[in-house]
Amino acid sequence: xxxxxxxxxxxxxxxxxxxxxxxxxxxxxxxxxxxxxxxxxxxxxxxxxxxxxxxxxxxxxxxxxxxxxxxxxxxxxxxxxxxxxxxxxxxxxxxxxxxxxxxxxxxxxxxxxxxxxxxxxxxxx
Amino acid sequence: xxxxxxxxxxxxxxxxxxxxxxxxxxxxxxxxxxxxxxxxxxxxxxxxxxxxxxxxxxxxxxxxxxxxxxxxxxxxxxxxxxxxxxxxxxxxxxxxxxxxxxxxxxxxxxxxxxxxxxxxxxxxxxxxxxxxxxxxxxxxxxxxxxxxxxxxxxxxxxxxxxxxxxxxxxxxxxxxxxxxxxxxxxxxxxxxxxxxxxxxxxxxxxxxxxxxxxxxxxxxxxxxxxxxxxxxxxxxxxxxxxxxxxxxxxxxxxxxxxxxxxxxxxxxxxxxxxxxxxxxxxxxxxxxxxxxxxxxxxxxxxxxxxxxxxxxxxxxxxxxxxxxxxxxxxxxxxxxxxxxxxxxxxxxxxxxxxxxxxxxxxxxxxxxxxxxxxxxxxxxxxxxxxxxxxxxxxxxxxxxxxxxxxxxxxxxxxxxxxxxxxxxxxxxxxxxxxxxxxxxxxxxxxxxxxxxxxxxxxxxxxxxxxxxxxxxxxxxxxxxxxxxxxxxxxxxxxxxxxxxxxxxxxxxxxxxxxxxxxxxxxxxxxxxxxxxxxxxxxxxxxxxxxxxxxxxxxxxxxxxxxxxxxxxxxxxxxxxxxxxxxxxxxxxxxxxxxxxxxxx
Numbered sequence: 001x002x003x004x005x006x007x008x009x010x011x012x013x014x015x016x017x018x019x020x021x022x023x024x025x026x027x028x029x030x031x032x033x034x035x036x037x038x039x040x041x042x043x044x045x046x047x048x049x050x051x052x053x054x055x056x057x058x059x060x061x062x063x064x065x066x067x068x069x070x071x072x073x074x075x076x077x078x079x080x081x082x083x084x085x086x087x088x089x090x091x092x093x094x095x096x097x098x099x100x101x102x103x104x105x106x107x108x109x110x111x112x113x114x115x116x117x118x119x120x121x122x123x124x125x
Numbered sequence: 126x127x128x129x130x131x132x133x134x135x136x137x138x139x140x141x142x143x144x145x146x147x148x149x150x151x152x153x154x155x156x157x158x159x160x161x162x163x164x165x166x167x168x169x170x171x172x173x174x175x176x177x178x179x180x181x182x183x184x185x186x187x188x189x190x191x192x193x194x195x196x197x198x199x200x201x202x203x204x205x206x207x208x209x210x211x212x213x214x215x216x217x218x219x220x221x222x223x224x225x226x227x228x229x230x231x232x233x234x235x236x237x238x239x240x241x242x243x244x245x246x247x248x249x250x251x252x253x254x255x256x257x258x259x260x261x262x263x264x265x266x267x268x269x270x271x272x273x274x275x276x277x278x279x280x281x282x283x284x285x286x287x288x289x290x291x292x293x294x295x296x297x298x299x300x301x302x303x304x305x306x307x308x309x310x311x312x313x314x315x316x317x318x319x320x321x322x323x324x325x326x327x328x329x330x331x332x333x334x335x336x337x338x339x340x341x342x343x344x345x346x347x348x349x350x351x352x353x354x355x356x357x358x359x360x361x362x363x364x365x366x367x368x369x370x371x372x373x374x375x376x377x378x379x380x381x382x383x384x385x386x387x388x389x390x391x392x393x394x395x396x397x398x399x400x401x402x403x404x405x406x407x408x409x410x411x412x413x414x415x416x417x418x419x420x421x422x423x424x425x426x427x428x429x430x431x432x433x434x435x436x437x438x439x440x441x442x443x444x445x446x447x448x449x450x451x452x453x454x455x456x457x458x459x460x461x462x463x464x465x466x467x468x469x470x471x472x473x474x475x476x477x478x479x480x481x482x483x484x485x486x487x488x489x490x491x492x493x494x495x496x497x498x499x500x501x502x503x504x505x506x507x508x509x510x511x512x513x514x515x516x517x518x519x520x521x522x523x524x525x526x527x528x529x530x531x532x533x534x535x536x537x538x539x540x541x542x543x544x545x546x547x548x549x550x551x552x553x554x555x556x557x558x559x560x561x562x563x564x565x566x567x568x569x570x571x572x573x574x575x576x577x578x579x580x581x582x583x584x585x586x587x588x589x590x591x592x593x594x595x596x597x598x599x600x601x602x603x604x605x606x607x608x609x610x611x612x613x614x615x616x617x618x619x620x621x622x623x624x625x626x627x628x629x630x631x632x633x634x635x636x637x638x639x640x641x642x643x644x645x646x647x648x649x650x651x652x653x654x655x656x657x658x659x660x661x662x663x664x665x666x667x668x669x670x671x672x673x674x675x676x677x678x679x680x681x682x683x684x685x686x687x688x689x690x691x692x693x694x695x696x697x698x699x700x701x702x703x704x705x706x707x708x709x710x711x712x713x714x715x716x717x718x719x720x721x722x723x724x725x
Contacts, residue, residue, distance in 0.1 A: 010514055012542050016521040019535055033670075054510065056670030083513035086506075105517035108524050 002119055003044060005029045007037035007063065008052040008081070013104075017050060017081075020108035021115060034058025038066055041073050048118055051098075053082040053089070061096040068097035077118050081106070130311030137304015144297040151290045154215075158283045161211045161218060165272045165279075168204050168225065171197040172232060172268065176261060179236045183254060186244040194240065198233060205229055217282065221275040228271060232264045326353045330360065337364050340371065384488035387474065390442060392417040392433055395483065404467075404490060406460030417486070424464070426454040441471035442484040448472070453495035457488070466495045507666050511553055511680060515546035522546075549680075556682040560665065563689040570693055574603040574717035575611050577636050577645065584615045585634075592623055593631040601636040603717040604643045610690045611714070617687045618647040618710050624677045626651025626707065642696070642713045650707040654700070662700055663688040687712075 004026055006017045014030050022028060029044060031037035033056040041049060041063075049067070053060035060080055067073045080093050083104040093101050100114060175197035181190030205226045212218035235257055245251040326346070330353060333343040343364050346357040378385055384401030388394050394412050402408055405421060412420045418433035425431055433439055437448045450468035457467045468491045474483035522539040525531065531539065562568045578598050585594045604611065615634075622632045626649040636645045652673050654662065661667040666681040668674060691698045691712045702708035 012518045012546060013514070015538065015542060016518055016525075019525055019531075019539065020521070083510045083517070084506075085509075085513075104513045105520040108521050109528060 001025065001027050002048070003027045003029065003046040004115070005031060005037060005040055005044070005046040005049045006081075007031040007034070007040075007049065007055065007060070009033060009055045010052070013052070013081075016108065017111070020111055032056075034060065034063045037063050041067055041076060042070070045073065046076060047122060048077045048079065048115060050079050050081045050102075053080060053084050061092055064093070064096040064098050077122065079114065079118070081111075130308045130315060133307025133311045134304060137300055137307060140300035141297055141304065144293050144300060148290060148293045148297065151286050151293060155283055155286045155290065157211055157215075158218075158279045158286065161208060161222075162276055162279045162283070164204065164208055164211065165225075165275055168201065168208065168229065169269060169272050171201050171204065172229060172265065175201075175233070175236055176265065179239050180258065183239060183244050183258075191240065194236065198237070201229060201233055215282070217278050218275060221271060221278055225268065225271050225275060228264055228268045232261060232268065235261050235264070323353065326357075330357055333357070333360050333364075337367065340367070381487070383470075384490075386417060386421070386438075386486040386488065387483060388417050388438065388442075388486070389483045390481065392439065392442075392484070394420060401488060404459070404465075404488060405457060406463075421488075422458040424456055424458065431455070437469060437471040438484045438486045441473050442481055445473045445481050450489070450491075453491050453498055466491050468494070504666075507681075508553075508557065512550065515549040515553070518542050518546035519550075553680045553682075556680045556686060559686045560682055560689075563686065563693070568693060570607045570610065572605050572607055572694065572715075575606045575608050576603050577601055577611075577643065580608070580612055580615055581634055581636075584612060584619055588616055588620050589623060589632065592629075594619075595631060595633040597633070597635040599635070599637050601643060602638050604645075604714040605717040606694050606714045610694065614687050614690050614712060615645075615647070617683045618712075621683065621710075622647055622649035622651065622708075624679075625649065625674070638716055639713070641716055643716045644711055644713050646709055646711040648707060648709040653704040653706050653708055654702040655704050659700060659702060663698070 002025060004021065006014050006028060007030075008014050008017075009032050011032070014032075018028050018030070029040055029046060031040050035057045037049065037051065037055070038058065040046070051060040051063055055063075058066075060082065064078045064080070067076055067078060077099045078097070079100040079102055080098050081102045081104065082089070085103040090101050099118070102111065102114065174193035178190045178192065178194040178197075182188060182194070208222050209219075209226060212222045239254060239257055239261075242250070242254070245254040326349070329344060329346055333346065336343050337360060343361065346354070346361075348354060349357075378396065378398040379400075381398055382400055384404040385396075385398040386394060386401055387396040394415055394417055397409050397412060407420060416433065417438060418431075418436060423431045423436060440446075441448050448471045450470055453466045453468065455467060456464040458464055468489050470487040472485045472487075473481045474485055476482040522542045526536065526539050559568075578596070578601075581596055581598075585596070619632065619634070626632070630650045633648045634646070636643060638644075652671075654669070658669050658671075663684050665685040667685075668679060668681040688698050691714070695715050696713040698710065698712040700708055700710045
């Protein structure tokens with residue numbers, strides 16, 4: 001069973017992601033702010049984190065940097081899932097060490113393909 | 126001044142004339158003396174001739190010898206008269222001449238007596254004759270001596286007169302020389318004095334011309350009718366005209382609302398206007414003559430100073446083209462160190478021949494424009510973010526509904542999410558339109574007495590759901606408000622109270638009169654707010670970062686709109702809160718009866 005964390009302060013988005021990816025193959029964890037996301041990442045060490053940028057307490061980029069800086073969590077794949085679609089935001093994401101950048105609105109089918117692609121990569125690695 | 130040579134010349138001429146008169150008198154006198162001197166020997170000779178003739182006649186009895194005697198007898202009285210006349214007015218000579226006459230006449234008489242007696246025939250007669258002749262010899266000797274005296278006297282007087290004449294001639298020469306000298310010196314002095322006056326006035330005129338050129342105040346010149354005076358008047362006219370034009374230019378410059386700096390070709394400041402003084406903080410007196418870039422330091426977006434060669438004013442002067450303002454990136458450092466973003470129009474200054482002779486920089490503080498620009502940018506990014514979130518849900522859930530065969534629960538959940546997101550979009554659009562109307566000032570307020578109780582009942586019925594709401598109006602008067610906007614205010618506050626407090630916890634609304642205003646308060650016992658949240662509560666797009674807040678749908682515009690609506694109707698709004706215990710929002714509106722009393 002693969003573990004995945006969705007961190008977003010919008011409950012509707014968490015519901016959408018859960019509904020998109022929920023199956024016997026995945027366990028889906030939820031966090032509604034940056035600190036919660038970081039705490040869960042350290043405690044549960046998910047295989048993948050879907051991170052919103054605009055979150056209370058710590059924003060997505062800060063959370064990503066913290067995860068990538070910590071050797072215990074640096075192997076976790078981080079995908080930004082954000083409404084911030086500008087080039088400057090993407091550059092900031094790249095600096096923070098994100099593995100992929102996914103903008104809202106998104107297609108659930110495309111999200112599923114992305115997630116499966118990441119898992120297969122991790123499997124082969 | 127002209128009097129000096131004239132007085133000198135008159136004095137000189139008068140003395141010359143006086144001495145010339147004396148000279149001619151003396152000359153006449155000398156001529157008389159010379160005549161007298163030459164006449165005397167004639168008289169003596171006449172007498173001697175007569176005597177010799179008489180002696181001859183007496184010895185020979187021949188009357189032939191009497192010829193000179195007869196001639197003398199005839200001529201002598203006239204000659205004596207002539208002598209007397211010649212020396213009349215000359216006492217010294219006159220006396221001697223009288224003595225000569227006195228001797229000459231009896232001598233002649235004696236001779237006549239001898240002639241009358243004729244030659245002596247008797248010894249007695251011969252003796253008497255001899256006696257008369259001897260007597261005659263004495264008389265003649267006496268006469269000769271007198272005439273010698275007379276001659277000496279005349280000669281002495283002549284010498285004296287001649288010396289006087291020489292003296293007078295000397296005096297004439299001196300008077301002439303003095304007169305000429307006076308005339309010359311006086312003339313030169315007069316010329317110098319006059320020239321000095323003219324030069325002094327010309328000097329002042331020149332000073333005025335210089336002041337005119339330098340744009341300074343001219344010194345007053347004494348009025349005069351000559352060319353210099355007229356030139357001075359012409360200068361004053363020119364100065365007045367220049368002052369008038371200068372004043373016009375200065376008033377144009379000072380009425381330009383934008384900061385204006387005029388420089389020469391090298392960026393040296395020639396003039397700034399009051400707007401520029403207040404904009405950058407340097408008075409004109411501090412900056413005139415200094416380099417533009419040294420006074421007005423300009424920094425780019427990264428805080429790097431822009432050198433003179435990269436300023437737009439330099440570019441305008443170098444290219445001869447007018448450069449329009451662009452962007453809000455450059456900032457200027459004011460005298461107090463404050464930095465303000467500015468926009469500038471830089472233009473070359475042309476002389477009469479169309480050659481660039483300087484530059485003009487029009488500077489405008491664009492702090493507000495930049496704020497608006499930044500606000501616009503942040504508004505667009507916020508709005509796009511706020512739009513993307515519900516759109517994501519609509520798109521995502523609808524795609525799931527279309528592509529997946531969901532179970533009944535999930536299907537319902539998806540549809541519910543789509544509906545909520547649509548409502549959120551609609552609300553967001555409504556709020557954005559409200560904000561746009563408020564900020565454009567196009568929101569009209571139609572104030573009328575509004576019954577607060579009725580409105581509260583309506584709102585509570587629609588938005589409070591099953592929440593218990595206690596309403597305390599305490600005989601509160603009607604408010605003077607726009608009913609629709611009043612409804613919107615109460616709705617926003619009540620729905621917030623419902624949103625941020627647990628289900629089942631009551632809400633209370635109260636209203637009371639306070640002076641000429643109505644105070645309405647809405648209280649909940651919900652999550653409350655901390656200081657930070659209270660400080661930013663009414664700002665546009667502000668949303669607390671707390672997840673309790675974030676989990677509730679909201680645009681961050683509700684309280685901003687509420688505050689704007691309250692203030693638009695002449696009221697105020699504030700909030701007090703304790704985290705975890707609840708919040709109270711209070712707003713004021715004018716009481717309706719107060720307005721009525723005023724109108725009456």
